[in-house]
Amino acid sequence: MPTSSSTFTESGDKTLVLNMGPQHPSTHGVLRLVLEIDGETVVKLRPEIGYLHTGIEKTCEAKFYQQVVPLTDRIDYLCPLTNNLTYCLAVEKLLGLEIPPKAQWMRVLMNELTRINSHLVWLGTHAMDLGAMTVFLYCFREREDVLRFFEMVSGQRMMTSYFRIGGLALEPPLGFFEKVKKFADRFPGNVDEYEGLLTGNPIFMMRTKGVAQLSAEDAIALGACGPTLRASGVDMDLRRDDPYTGYQNFKFKVPVSNGCDVFARYVCRVQELRESIGIVQQALAGMPEGPVKADAPKVVLPDREKMKTQMEALIYHFKIITEGFSVPEGEVYQAVESPRGEMGYYIVSDGTAKPYRVHMRGPSFANLQALAKMCEGYLIADVVAAIGSIDVVLGDIDR
Amino acid sequence: MAIPSPITDVEQLKSHPALGRLVGWNAAAVQAVKFDRGELTIWIEKGVIREVCAILRDDATCPFNYLADLTCVDWYPSEPRFEVVYHLLSIPRKERVRLKARLDGSNPAIESVTSVWPAANNYEREVFDLFGVRFTGHPDLKRILMPDDWEGHPLRKDYPVEGYR
Numbered sequence: 001m002p003t004s005s006s007t008f009t010e011s012g013d014k015t016l017v018l019n020m021g022p023q024h025p026s027t028h029g030v031l032r033l034v035l036e037i038d039g040e041t042v043v044k045l046r047p048e049i050g051y052l053h054t055g056i057e058k059t060c061e062a063k064f065y066q067q068v069v070p071l072t073d074r075i076d077y078l079c080p081l082t083n084n085l086t087y088c089l090a091v092e093k094l095l096g097l098e099i100p101p102k103a104q105w106m107r108v109l110m111n112e113l114t115r116i117n118s119h120l121v122w123l124g125t126h127a128m129d130l131g132a133m134t135v136f137l138y139c140f141r142e143r144e145d146v147l148r149f150f151e152m153v154s155g156q157r158m159m160t161s162y163f164r165i166g167g168l169a170l171e172p173p174l175g176f177f178e179k180v181k182k183f184a185d186r187f188p189g190n191v192d193e194y195e196g197l198l199t200g201n202p203i204f205m206m207r208t209k210g211v212a213q214l215s216a217e218d219a220i221a222l223g224a225c226g227p228t229l230r231a232s233g234v235d236m237d238l239r240r241d242d243p244y245t246g247y248q249n250f251k252f253k254v255p256v257s258n259g260c261d262v263f264a265r266y267v268c269r270v271q272e273l274r275e276s277i278g279i280v281q282q283a284l285a286g287m288p289e290g291p292v293k294a295d296a297p298k299v300v301l302p303d304r305e306k307m308k309t310q311m312e313a314l315i316y317h318f319k320i321i322t323e324g325f326s327v328p329e330g331e332v333y334q335a336v337e338s339p340r341g342e343m344g345y346y347i348v349s350d351g352t353a354k355p356y357r358v359h360m361r362g363p364s365f366a367n368l369q370a371l372a373k374m375c376e377g378y379l380i381a382d383v384v385a386a387i388g389s390i391d392v393v394l395g396d397i398d399r
Numbered sequence: 400m401a402i403p404s405p406i407t408d409v410e411q412l413k414s415h416p417a418l419g420r421l422v423g424w425n426a427a428a429v430q431a432v433k434f435d436r437g438e439l440t441i442w443i444e445k446g447v448i449r450e451v452c453a454i455l456r457d458d459a460t461c462p463f464n465y466l467a468d469l470t471c472v473d474w475y476p477s478e479p480r481f482e483v484v485y486h487l488l489s490i491p492r493k494e495r496v497r498l499k500a501r502l503d504g505s506n507p508a509i510e511s512v513t514s515v516w517p518a519a520n521n522y523e524r525e526v527f528d529l530f531g532v533r534f535t536g537h538p539d540l541k542r543i544l545m546p547d548d549w550e551g552h553p554l555r556k557d558y559p560v561e562g563y564r
Contacts (some may be wrong), residue, residue, distance in 0.1 A: 050544040057529075058553055062560045093436055096402040220490065223518030234490060242495045328402060330435055333486050335467065344468055346484065357491065361468040361486075369521050390547055398544060 015043055015253055020379075026129045026384045029394030031368075033383065040379045045372045052398035060349075060358040064089055064324030065163055066191050066301075068358065073159040075360055076396035078121055081114040081150075082338040083360075084163035089244055090334035090345040091165045094327050101288040103167040104246040109180070109283040110153070110162065111245075114275040116187070117146040118339035118391075119273050126266070126388035127198060130207045135197050142190050145183050152176050166300035167293035172234060177284055184280045191273050198266070208263040212374035212386035222373060226341025227272065228390050230256045231264035238337040249286070250279050262382075262389040269391075291384040299325050324353030338363055339393050362396040408417075408438075409534070415439050415463035417487070417496040438497060444499040445509050448483075452498070452515045456486060460514035461494055463487040469522035471530045472534055475556040479505030481532055485512070503530060511537040529554035 021032035030051035036044040056075060060068045071227040072087045073080035080373055085107055092099065099107075124139030147157040153172050154162040162169050176189045198204045214224065219232040237254040239247045257264035257273035293300045301320055302313035319325075330350040335344040341363030346356040406412060416443060417473055430442040439515050443451050455463040468486040469481055470522060479501040487496050498507055511534035512519045523534040524543040531552035533541055542549065551558055 050546070053544040055553060058558075060559060105457075221517050222419040223466055223516065236490055330402075330405075331440070332436055332438060333468070333495070344486070346468060346470060346486070347539060348472055357472045359468070361470075363531065365521065369518055382426075 014038055020383070022048075027387060028125065028295045028392055031387070031392060031394055031397075035383065037380060040381075042375050042378055042380060045375045047368055047371060049368070049394070049397050054348065054399065056399045057360065061298045061356055062149065062354065064353050065327060065355060066320065066324065069164060070159065070161045070353065071336045072360075073161055074395065075399055076338065076340070076343070076364070076393050076394050077117040077158060079114045079339050080158060080160050081110050081162060082239075082336060082343060083377055084161060084337075085111055085245065086334055086336040086343050087164045087347075087358075088165050090332050090347045091327065093332045093334060094330055094349050095165075095299060095348060095395055096328075097166055097294050097299065099167055100291050101246070101295055103292045103294075105283050106168055106288050106292065107163060107171065108244045108247060108250065109280060109287075110150075111247070112279045112283070113146050113149055113180070115276045115339045116273060116280075117143055117150075119269050119276075120146070121267065122388070122391045123194060123266075123273075126391075127204070127343070128383075128386045129384050130204060132201070132204060136196055138190070138193060138197075142187065149176070149180060149183070152179070160259070160262065164293075164300070167291070171292055177287065181284050184277055184284065184391060185291045187277050188274060191270065191277075192261065195270060199270070202341065205263065207381075207385055208266060208389075209259075209261060211262045212389060213381045214370055219370060219375050222370040224370040224390075225363050225366050226337070226339070227265055227268045228367050228370065230254065231268045233258040238335055238342060242335065244334070244336060250282050252279050253275075253348075261298050262385045265389040267395060272354070289365045302385045326351060326353050326391060327355075334359075340364055340393065343366060360396075362397055362399065363395070364390075364396040368392055368397060404420065405433050407431065407433050412439065415462060415496070416458070416489075416492070416494060417441065417455055420454065420458050421451060422460075438495065440497045440499060442499045442501065443499060444529055445483075445502060447514060448485075448500050449496070449510045449512055452487075452512045454483070455496070456515055461492045461493070463489045463496060464514040465490050466518045466522075467495070469512075469519055471526045471532055471554075473554065473556045475504070478504055481507050482529060483526065484530060499528040501505050506533075507531065508535055510535050511540075513537055528552070531555065541563060 015036050015038045018035045021027040031165045032048040034046045056071050070084040075083050084376045120139040120143040124136035127135035150160050151157050154160040187231040203322040214232050216232045216234050217361045219229050255268045257267050302317055306313040307317050325348040331348040333346045335342050344361030350356040376382045401424055416445045422423050428444050465488040467488045468513045470484050474484045481502040483500045485498040523537055526532050528542040
């Protein structure tokens with residue numbers, strides 16, 4: 001940690017300015033916090049971001065619509081499929097494209113597996129920040145299974161790009177559903193295991209109960225979203241309130257807590273793990289048959305087989321790859337409930353093959369604003385618990 | 400699935416809670432409206448943006464209490480060049496509305512809405528950083544994503560994708 005006069009100075013005679021990050025094991029990436037402390041108590045907290053800024057929004061403006069999909073993976077790298085989904089839904093809304101049922105159900109299935117993947121990373125690292133090493137190892141054991149499912153369908157463990165404009169990239173491979181089914185049957189037992197180690201554990205309770213409180217009014221005013229908002233007692237989940245990609249066909253509960261503290265956020269997320277696996281079970285049970293791509297040859301790449309046998313398919317393939325496809329003028333804002341909250345894509349089209357403007361509304365960017373309010377008045381050690389409880393991903397913040 | 404053509408007539412759209420409230424308050428503040436692909440956009444006279452936001456937030460029947468997103472679009476080289484875009488959400492009523500304010504390219508500035516939603520703080524800093532739009536009354540308007548000594552505003556359309564070399 002640098003100790004130069006600019007980052008580590010005494011201000012006045014009571015408080016001290018302390019720099020935390022950007023390289024710090026508990027800031028989950030390259031988050032830098034400037035803390036003003038009075039003894040052990042945090043008086044003021046200021047997040048400094050931008051260390052991971054890659055200009056993705058600018059890059060999108062120079063790419064064809066279909067070339068943006070792999071870029072969206074790299075924003076929130078813990079839930080790449082949710083990003084793919086939000087982007088694809090937004091472009092499909094601009095195009096007025098109808099997606100076949102099997103593709104929709106697969107999207108729900110993969111999206112919930114992504115939520116499980118993301119929450120497992122959160123639970124493991126959050127518990128480790130608070131001193132519980134075993135949970136981390138357990139969570140990453142199950143996460144490995146989920147990553148293998150991603151690899152099965154897309155060939156990639158993390159940067160999947162599996163959802164494409166108009167449907168999916170490929171049919172899921174043989175044996176995929178059986179493997180997911182086995183995992184889904186086993187997983188609730190694993191969640192019991194995590195809960196056995198944490199819920200009711202006196203050390204964990206002392207570190208989380210009553211810590212980093214955020215009232216419902218503050219949470220709304222500061223733009224907090226997702227589990228952070230629901231743990232403050234605001235009943236809001238876009239999957240239920242503004243259903244997309246067929247979520248209206250699924251039954252699930254939205255966990256809400258009035259605890260407003262780190263423990264409440266923990267409870268909400270762990271409950272979400274159980275609800276997500278329920279949705280996965282429903283998706284597996286009711287998976288429809290049929291194509292996984294929309295019937296829109298000008299937008300969706302043809303199957304390899306057709307390309308080699310049909311002249312028309314070859315022409316469409318060539319045109320999509322070399323010229324892209326034009327999207328009618330207009331603008332849309334598509335919001336999706338990502339593991340961290342409202343993930344929104346605002347896309348403006350000027351009628352050409354490249355988006356005029358793509359803006360990503362990252363849930364971590366919104367939740368980070370609530371961090372200062374949560375931490376002020378608590379101890380430095382509680383800052384670590386608070387960062388873990390809002391589950392920030394810096395790729396999502398800096399873009 | 401064909402896209403229905405956009406509706407731009409204020410009278411037809413008055414049933415939307417946000418538009419009804421604004422027309423009832425001050426019809427001159429509403430410059431234009433568009434209902435396209437199920438989303439309502441209202442162009443607001445830039446001088447009253449903070450009041451409009453405060454009115455929509457405190458509306459009794461449908462409070463748009465949540466600022467979902469705030470961003471900007473650059474229409475270079477046409478004028479007015481910038482459009483600041485506000486996405487509001489009503490958590491109790493699950494309604495969304497998009498507000499837009501047009502700004503000229505020379506010295507673009509608009510009143511900050513941080514006093515209405517503290518959430519606007521970082522979003523306005525981001526727009527200032529990447530587009531060079533100033534927000535008057537913002538408590539701490541400085542760069543957020545780019546380094547403090549960066550020259551230019553990268554998301555402007557006249558800024559090259561590769562940057563200046």
